[in-house]
Amino acid sequence: MASKTTPKNFASKLQRLESLVAGLESTDQSLESALQNFEQGIKLVRDAQQELAIAEQKVNELLQEPPGQQAEQD
Numbered sequence: 001m002a003s004k005t006t007p008k009n010f011a012s013k014l015q016r017l018e019s020l021v022a023g024l025e026s027t028d029q030s031l032e033s034a035l036q037n038f039e040q041g042i043k044l045v046r047d048a049q050q051e052l053a054i055a056e057q058k059v060n061e062l063l064q065e066p067p068g069q070q071a072e073q074d
Contacts, residue, residue, distance in 0.1 A: 006043070010051050017044045 007013045020041040024034055 006047070010048060013044050013048050013051075017041055017048070020044070 007016050020037045023029060023037055024041070029037070
């Protein structure tokens with residue numbers, strides 16, 4: 001059930017995390033499998049939090065730029 005590849009985009013990470021949570025909520029997994037899925041879920045959460053922090057920083061930078069400054073950077 002556990003996929004070893006890490007999703008590349010934010011939406012895929014959330015989708016995979018939801019799948020892992022659903023699996024953890026079921027009682028059909030062995031302890032070893034549940035621990036592997038939990039570990040993968042923790043990694044996904046940390047990756048997603050880092051992506052959100054970067055996006056938030058970018059938004060804050062854009063909001064602080066003087067008018068006309070953004071067009072010069074594109």
